Amino acid sequence: MMTIEPPALDDPYPEWTRRLLASDHAALEAVFHDAHDALVAYARRMMADAAQARDVVQVAFIRLWEHRLSLDPERSIRAWLFRTVRNEALTRLRDARNQARSLETWDEPMQWRAPQPEALLEESELGEAVQGWLDELPERQREAVRLSRFEGLSHEEIAEVMDIAPRTVNNHIVRGLQTLRARYDATWSREGA
Amino acid sequence: MSDAREQGLPADVARDVPDEAERAGLDTVWRAMESARPAPAVSAVESSVMWAAIVAGTSTPASESVPSRALASPAAIARTDRRPAWARRRVRGAVFTAVALAVVATLLGRPGAWREVQVARGQQQTVQLPDGSAVTLNAGARLRYRNDFRGWFGRPADRVAELEGAAYFAVAKDGRSFSVRTYNAEVRVLGTEFEVQAWPAERSGTVVAVAEGRVAFAGSGTRDITLAAGDRAVLAHAASAPGAAAAVAVDRVAPWRRGGFVAVDEPLTSVVASLERQFDVTIEIGDPAIADRRITLYYPEVALDRVLGDLATMQSLTVERRRDRYLLRLP
Numbered sequence: 192m193m194t195i196e197p198p199a200l201d202d203p204y205p206e207w208t209r210r211l212l213a214s215d216h217a218a219l220e221a222v223f224h225d226a227h228d229a230l231v232a233y234a235r236r237m238m239a240d241a242a243q244a245r246d247v248v249q250v251a252f253i254r255l256w257e258h259r260l261s262l263d264p265e266r267s268i269r270a271w272l273f274r275t276v277r278n279e280a281l282t283r284l285r286d287a288r289n290q291a292r293s294l295e296t297w298d299e300p301m302q303w304r305a306p307q308p309e310a311l312l313e314e315s316e317l318g319e320a321v322q323g324w325l326d327e328l329p330e331r332q333r334e335a336v337r338l339s340r341f342e343g344l345s346h347e348e349i350a351e352v353m354d355i356a357p358r359t360v361n362n363h364i365v366r367g368l369q370t371l372r373a374r375y376d377a378t379w380s381r382e383g384a
Numbered sequence: 385m386s387d388a389r390e391q392g393l394p395a396d397v398a399r400d401v402p403d404e405a406e407r408a409g410l411d412t413v414w415r416a417m418e419s420a421r422p423a424p425a426v427s428a429v430e431s432s433v434m435w436a437a438i439v440a441g442t443s444t445p446a447s448e449s450v451p452s453r454a455l456a457s458p459a460a461i462a463r464t465d466r467r468p469a470w471a472r473r474r475v476r477g478a479v480f481t482a483v484a485l486a487v488v489a490t491l492l493g494r495p496g497a498w499r500e501v502q503v504a505r506g507q508q509q510t511v512q513l514p515d516g517s518a519v520t521l522n523a524g525a526r527l528r529y530r531n532d533f534r535g536w537f538g539r540p541a542d543r544v545a546e547l548e549g550a551a552y553f554a555v556a557k558d559g560r561s562f563s564v565r566t567y568n569a570e571v572r573v574l575g576t577e578f579e580v581q582a583w584p585a586e587r588s589g590t591v592v593a594v595a596e597g598r599v600a601f602a603g604s605g606t607r608d609i610t611l612a613a614g615d616r617a618v619l620a621h622a623a624s625a626p627g628a629a630a631a632v633a634v635d636r637v638a639p640w641r642r643g644g645f646v647a648v649d650e651p652l653t654s655v656v657a658s659l660e661r662q663f664d665v666t667i668e669i670g671d672p673a674i675a676d677r678r679i680t681l682y683y684p685e686v687a688l689d690r691v692l693g694d695l696a697t698m699q700s701l702t703v704e705r706r707r708d709r710y711l712l713r714l715p
Binding site for chain 2: 245254364
């Protein structure tokens with residue numbers, strides 16, 4: 192099932208990738224300015240410490256520069272950055288955990304910050320309500336939905352970031368949206384009634 | 385990021401939901417989610433600071449011209465950035481704020497920013513620190529330090545560096561102590577030469593070997609030990625204090641600086657990881673059963689094929705050269 196989405200016409204990433212391959216430091220800066228905020232937001236969802244989250248993103252950009260000569264121009268460096276941030280954040284969480292000498296094995300794929308379910312009933316603002324519902328989704332669904340909706344990543348990119356099949360990405364997103372839609376309908380029909 | 389702000393459901397999702405009413409419902413909630421878009425995670429100032437750190441980490445060798453380079457680049461942004469003018473103005477505003485902050489910081493004598501150096505696989509790099517000390521970083525290592533070792537109002541501050549990986553420190557004596565922090569240990573010295581090695585991702589613990597002078601080596605516990613020239617000690621991954629010192633020949637301290645290789649009672653996985661970094665290759669361990677075998681090796685000069693051959697002989701393994709990797713396994 193090879194359905195090819197036409198690339199967004201003004202997507203500057205392919206050119207930035209080519210310029211990185213040519214060791215153009217200004218291209219790194221352009222990528223940084225475009226992507227760093229979304230990457231920090233993404234890291235922040237895994238790590239409570241904001242300074243650590245920024246540090247993880249810095250490391251990802253430094254690695255991008257170091258790996259520039261082996262970049263594949265056909266592949267998304269945005270996905271590469273998200274994936275590197277994810278791996279680095281997980282490594283640090285694991286190390287922090289080990290250092291705290293809690294030695295039980297690490298089998299949770301991701302430690303997200305805890306959702307706040309009780310906040311939800313009080314919310315009157317749609318945005319806050321949606322935020323609360325999102326927090327209650329299973330974590331893989333939540334991650335896929337957020338990357339798709341807020342960071343604008345394609346399914347292929349998300350698959351690469353999360354290290355799962357594009358097919359599975361789609362399943363996560365569809366399921367997540369179905370849950371959100373049920374919550375949305377329930378709230379709005381109740382208010383409308 | 386040209387995003388789906390104004391667009392509805394992604395095509396992949398829509399294709400998967402044949403029922404039209406349901407598709408419309410998902411589309412509604414997809415659009416409603418715009419109201420939950422997270423606020424910017426990074427302020428303009430934080431963004432400038434991050435970029436300065438990245439510039440420091442991507443200019444090799446770490447040079448003193450970093451700040452001017454970090455600030456000289458808005459022209460480059462304008463050239464390459466396709467975002468709307470307001471967004472570029474925000475960047476220019478950020479740069480202006482960063483300059484203003486830098487001026488204020490200089491006037492107040494604020495402590496210097498952290499500088500970071502990371503060495504690629506297959507490479508080594510020597511960094512001159514602002515106090516005259518020199519640090520040689522082995523492949524894959526990462527070092528962070530304050531760029532001037534100065535505290536508030538320009539007063540000399542303790543010298544502190546953070547290390548991930550293997551590095552050889554030649555610390556200049558200047559009356560202040562010098563600390564190297566790893567993920568689980570701290571090594572304090574006055575003026576001496578020593579190697580520190582700690583790979584957090586491999587849970588390697590921290591290994592310290594001293595070539596000259598004395599160092600104090602401590603973990604998270606209260607007990608620390610003093611190591612003299614020719615001493616080597618290990619603080620295990622889950623331990624709070626280092627184990628007893630053992631003797632090491634001084635010429636076997638960080639032999640990688642001269643193209644050598646050493647492993648002292650390390651698991652095969654660590655030895656393989658070191659070789660991968662030093663030679664920038666991939667080596668696969670084909671049998672989990674052999675991963676934890678303890679290995680001791682020393683080469684004053686090393687060639688990858690020779691180490692792998694010797695490992696195979698010593699451990700009764702086979703080594704195969706695949707297209708993009710080596711494979712070590714039981715015969």
